[in-house]
Amino acid sequence: MSEKILLVDGHSIINRAFYGVTDLTNSEGLHTNAIYGFLNTLFKVLEEEKPDYLTVAFDVKAPTFRHQMYDAYKGTRKPMPAELHEQVPVLKDVLHAMGIETMEKAGLEADDLLGTVARRSEARGMEVTVLSGDRDLLQLATEHIRIRLPKTKGGVTETENYNTQDVIDKYQVAPLQIIELKALMGDSADNIPGVPGIGEKTATNLIVQYGNIENAYAHVEEIKPNRAKNALQEHYDMAVMSKALATINTDCDYDYDWDKAKLGNIYTEAAYALIKRLEFKNMLSRFRVDAPANEKIEKIFQMVEDFGEADQVLTKAAAVPRLAFAVHQEEGQVLALSLTLSEKETYVIPVEGFVTADWLLGRLGEAFAHVPEITTLKLKEALKCLSAHGVTIEKERQGAFLDAEIAAYLLNPLKDSYTCEELAKEYVSLTIPSRVELFGKDKLTKALEEKAEAFRIYGGYASYILYQSMPTLLAELHETGMEDLYREMELPLVFTLFGMEQEGIRVDAQALKTYGEELAVRIGELETKIYEEAGETFNINSPKQLGVILFDKMGLKGGKKTKTGYSTSAEVLEKLAPECPLVADILEYRQLAKLKSTYADGLAAYIEPDGRIHTTFQQTITATGRLSSVEPNLQNIPIRMELGRQIRKVFIPREGCVLVDADYSQIELRVLAHMSGDANLIHAYRGAQDIHRLTASQVFHIPFDEVTDLQRRNAKAVNFGIVYGISSFGLSQDLSISRKEAQEYIQKYFETYPKIKEFLDSCVEEAKEKGYARTMFGRRRPMPELKSSNFMQRSFGERVAMNAPIQGTAADIIKIAMNRVDRRLKAEGLKSRLLLQVHDELLIEAYTEELDKVEQILSEEMQGAAELAVPLEIDMKQGKNWYEAH
Structure with a gap:
């Protein structure tokens, strides 16, 4: 062969x-x-x-x-x-x-x-x-x-x-005649010009008939059609050159x-x-260089098969200097525990006839009391599981716990996920089999029953990789200057957030239902009104049908056609609304429909038997370090529309309590003042002046007392726009002014606060040089966008490079404040608890007899969360619901 x-x-x-x-x-x-x-x-x-x-x-x-x-x-x-x-x-x-x-x-x-x-x-x-x-x-x-x-x-x-x-x-031609075809018809992809006016069909006919360009040219007078004849006569030199270009040298x-x-x-x-x-x-799974190492490692994974062995393993666990664990659960049921006690000892203990989940996790909790370093993945989820089985982590033991996911997130916050497989590849140089490779589409319950050997490997790696990767993760955190950020801010925050999730927030279900019914009435009124104004009924939620009504039937200007019809995005409609009542009504209809589906109807599904909603806070999602909230998202409660703000009325305290809301005042601008060191901005904040009115006074060169509300609003837009690296185009859109005026505003702003321009420029330069932006507390945000050859991508990267240190520092400060407030409430024996964080805002359910103490703690701990060149101020209110407290 x-x-x-x-x-x-x-x-x-x-x-x-x-x-x-x-x-x-x-x-x-x-x-x-x-x-x-x-x-x-x-x-x-x-x-x-x-x-x-x-x-x-x-x-x-x-x-x-x-x-x-x-x-x-x-x-x-x-x-x-x-x-x-x-x-x-x-x-x-x-x-x-x-x-x-x-x-x-x-x-x-x-x-x-x-x-x-x-x-x-x-x-x-x-x-x-x-x-x-x-x-x-x-x-x-x-x-x-x-x-x-x-x-x-x-x-x-x-x-x-x-x-x-x-x-x-x-x-229709032999392989070598492909050269002749290219000589006539050319090939733009290969920079072969060919003969102008001769396409593929004509070229093919000529070569089939004459065999090559030389013979075709020798019989040029016979060529039909005349267009082809004339083209070849006039451009034969190009055909010759094109043939030379197309001919591959096979004897180099x-x-x-x-x-x-x-x-x-x-x-x-x-x-x-x-x-x-x-x-x-x-692609890594293709590489078998790890196969011998995998086989050697997998041999140490032991499936525990009786009570005596399980008891022995957990007794041994209490005596090791460090361990890693993973709890395997499905639909709320604990199936097994993985435990790695050393490089050569990994155990998988299934919850079968010989042990219960309560016994297994209870014994694990006893071991935790003695081990100096305990690693897991998604610590908050593990705490929830342990708590459900009666295991509580005492305050003095919380410092022993490490979360590998959060460590990996700090080292690269741009990733979508931080799984055991990814930790293995990046920090242990090992490719491990995925769950799908081991079990296919089977659920864990079925896999444990029918594929015990595969489950042993799956479970073994779950804790082994955590044990092996954690030292490298800690070393890299130390090298990048983020170990303190990890140990002193992010890890304590896991316990703070866990407590907040366990508390949840009380909801008045009847008030929520009533709110939904009121929205439904108003939505119905708007629907009728829209049909009357349009002169016909149509699907208001269909962009295609709405586009036809607005731009074809009513002839409104500014319609942008897409592949599926006219664009009816909020941006397009907001420009038309001032001139057209129908468009204004459609915008209101959309807003109310969103309120009803997402909040009035959506929140009701999350009320648990205790009458409270228990959201989940996510610590490893945003690149800047901000927290996010899901199931449901309580950080996105509407505040711009009054009717949207009304939803906060359904969030109420338990009996004998009030809600206390504390909100940082202009925290990002204060961080900007500190990080830039701009004397004018620092002086303004130290003097407790109205920063937006002062900016308007200085930018527009008018006395402070004569600044109009409009000028103050414009100055406010510039103040906050600068923080986000706003362009003159963006500012012109926000303020409905010309781009030239917007550029003048920005220029005057930087003349007023010269150090801010220097600071923002230095943020971009540092990010370009180092490849990342950095907060005051050392948090890094990688900036690959700055290396893009795409102008839009680079521009985005520059805006992020300006904003990330500011927004990230503000996010760090609120995290420090949360930990300090939570710690104080518990240390002073109070029953009041922290319930929610919404970016710069903390919400506490305070017992009335503890109210003064709670307000004192909020004030002291939030204002003392960071030492800045300007004071950290908070706005604090209380009320019988969240609406009143905000």
Whole structure:
């Protein structure tokens, strides 16, 4: 059987991948989409071809004969995009790490190298496959040289295969006559001009009839139609040049060594490291370099099978210096516990006939009292599970707990998730089997019953990886200056948030129902009114039908057509509303419908038997460090519309309590004053002046007492806009003024507060230099956007670089305040509890007899959360519901 060689047109395939794969960047800011697409294509073809030899050909920067010919005709070739250009050397590094031979030579194009090696390999009796996106290479096809051309149809990539007969069947000409076709019809993708006015059909007819361009030109007077005859007569020189451009040199001066091209194991450790750096997670499973290590590790995972052994393991757990654990549960039922006590001891204890969940977690809780360092993933979820089984973590023991998810989040807050598999790859250099690989689509309950051996591996890794990755995570946190942030802010916050979630907030279900009914009445009134104004009934919630009513029937100006009809986004409608009552009513209808579905109806589903809603706070979602809230989202309660604010009336305290709401006043502007060191802004805050009125006075050069409400509102928009890196265009939109006026406002603002401009510029420069923005407390926000060649992406990155240190510092301060308030309430033996955090606002359910003390604690701990150059002020109110307290 003949040996097989696969030759790959490197630039063609990477270029195709660049335009075919959505833009990707790794955490270092390197564009990776072209490399990712190339490797996926290569792996697929290797599996199909199973070649004995492999080589990838690349062009080089030095001009080739064909380059020079084309440049003489056109001037310059289109340069490679910068985002693609930076990926080519990295791809070569990956290929070399995989032991794959590459070839390139100054003065020769990749096509010439491919043609030469293909012909020589065929002469050695080999079966040759050439993989390229370039149809020029079809001229190489023979019975023993097959050309493979990837083609995407409906989002799915297929490969067209061509030997001699395949070319004839598809193009009606022999492979070498492909050169003649290109000479006549050209190829813009390959910078081959061809003959103006001759397309593919005419070119094919001419070559079928005359065989080549020389013969066609010799019989030019016979050519029909006249348009083709005239074109060939007038531009025959271009046909000759195009033929030279299209002809691949199959006898280059190039020394090729088949021994070096012999294909071995491409899944090497060196390649694994590069793939890991590029963050191609789904490719890592291809690499078997970890297989022996995995087998060795998996042997230490023990499935505990009786009570005596379980008791012994948990007794041993109380005596180790550190441990890692994972509780496996499904639909509220604890199925098993994973426990790693050392590098050589990992146990999986199922909840079966010999132990109950209460006993198992109870014994685990007893062990916690003695272990100095305890690691888990998603500590807050573990606390909830432990609490449900009667296990309480005492205050003095909370410092022993580490959360691997939060550590990984701090090191890279741009990721979507922080799973055990990802920790294994990034911090233990190990590829572990996924749950799907082990169990398919089976639930954990079924897997434990029917696939005990797979569950042993799954459970073993769940705690083993945490045990192994935590030292590296801590070391990296220390190196990046974030260990204190982790230990003193984020980990204590887990316990604070856990307590808040357990408390929940009381809801007046009847008031919520009444609120929903009132909304329904108003929505019905608006619906009737809208139909009357439109002169017909239609689906108000259908953008397509609404667009027809507004822009076709009523003839309103400003309609923007999309593929599915006119855009009826809020931005479009808000511009039309002042001139058209119907549009204003539609906007109100939308707002009320959202209020009803999301809040009036939506919140009712979350009221638990205790009459309270228990939201879940998320600590690892936002890149800036802000908390988020889900199921339900209580941080997004509407405040702009009065009717929206009314929803807060349904949130009430328990009997004998009031709600106390404390809100930081302009915290981000105060942080800006401190971090920038601007004397004017600091002086204004220290003097307790109205910062927006003062800004208006100084920016518009009018006495403080003569500033109008409009001027103050405009100054407020500038003040807060600056924090978010607002552009003159954005400000002009916000204030409905010209872009020139907006630019003047911003310019005057920076003249008033000169240090702010310096500070914001320095934030951008530092982020460009270091690759991340940083808060006052050392939190990092990676900034890959700043390296983009896309102007919009870079501009976004610059705005984020300005805002992240400010918003992130404000988020850090509120977290410190939450921990301090929670700690004080408990330390002083109060029954009042912290319930909610909404960005800069804390809500406490305070017993009336403790009210004075609660307000004192809020005031002292929130104002003392950070030492700034300006005072941290809070606004504090109390009430019988959240609406009154806010």
